[in-house]
Amino acid sequence: MDNLVYGQKKSRKINLKISPQADFREILQALEALALPDFVSNEQNIKYAVLELVNNSLRVHREKKVEREIVATFTVEPDRLKISVKDFGGGFNPNSLPYKLNEDHSRIDPRNSQFLAYQQKNNYLRFGMGLLLAKKTFPHFELVFFDAQGKPVPWESGRVSGTLINLSIGAYGHGQ
Numbered sequence: 001m002d003n004l005v006y007g008q009k010k011s012r013k014i015n016l017k018i019s020p021q022a023d024f025r026e027i028l029q030a031l032e033a034l035a036l037p038d039f040v041s042n043e044q045n046i047k048y049a050v051l052e053l054v055n056n057s058l059r060v061h062r063e064k065k066v067e068r069e070i071v072a073t074f075t076v077e078p079d080r081l082k083i084s085v086k087d088f089g090g091g092f093n094p095n096s097l098p099y100k101l102n103e104d105h106s107r108i109d110p111r112n113s114q115f116l117a118y119q120q121k122n123n124y125l126r127f128g129m130g131l132l133l134a135k136k137t138f139p140h141f142e143l144v145f146f147d148a149q150g151k152p153v154p155w156e157s158g159r160v161s162g163t164l165i166n167l168s169i170g171a172y173g174h175g176q
Contacts, residue, residue, distance in 0.1 A: 004074050005035040007043040009171040011078075016053060018070040020061035027054060041173035042137070045083070046169065053165055060089030071082050079171040083138075084164060091145045091160035100133065101143060104162045131165075138167040 003010045016030055038044045040046065050072060057070045068088040075082040094101050135141045143166040147153045153160060 002039070002078070004037065004038050004076055004078060006033060008107060013073065013075045016072040016074075018058070018072065020066060020068075020070070022058070024055070024058075027051065027058075035073065037049065037081060040081055040169070041063040041080055045094075045137050046083070046136075049134045049167075050083060052087065052133050056130045057085060057087035057089060057163070058085070061087060065091055080168055081166040081170075082166070084166045086164045088162040091163050094155060095145070097131070101135075108138075113142060117143075118155055135166065138169050140166070142166040 003012060004014045006014050014034065016034075018027060030049065034047075036043045036046065054070060054072055060066070061068070061070065066088050070085070070087045070165055073082075073084045073086075090158075131141075131143070142165070144152050144166065145155050145157075145160040146162055146164060147157075148158040164168045
């Protein structure tokens with residue numbers, strides 16, 4: 001099967017629109033109900049990484065009282081699965097993470113003192129693992145901040161309205 005399956009629907013593209021008030025169990029059930037293409041070898045890892053990103057988006061939407069839906073889009077291309085997670089929570093300062101986003105993910109140790117300090121500073125409500133897990137799961141990882149018109153902007157611009165994370169993985173875990 002080279003399609004996504006959700007309920008009785010087979011498609012090459014599925015959008016999951018998630019209300020900021022959605023119960024975590026509902027989101028988990030929706031992801032579990034989604035069958036990824038047969039060429040995907042690590043389906044549970046992929047779903048867990050997406051769940052972490054969606055959970056981060058939910059948290060910021062709730063904290064900032066943003067009512068817009070978070071959108072997780074799954075797209076199948078020949079021998080490639082693409083996923084994007086888009087939120088409207090105003091973005092975040094990448095420099096506040098306990099690691100550098102452009103750093104080789106295989107060299108990042110989540111047990112180091114920077115992670116511990118980050119977790120303590122955030123009262124153990126943030127662990128710094130969502131983006132790192134996505135980077136470790138997907139050979140292609142791209143973080144884009146966008147403005148109110150949906151145009152990409154740098155974090156430093158002060159015009160960030162939201163975050164778009166683009167991920168992709170090839171057949172059997174291969175890269176781009």
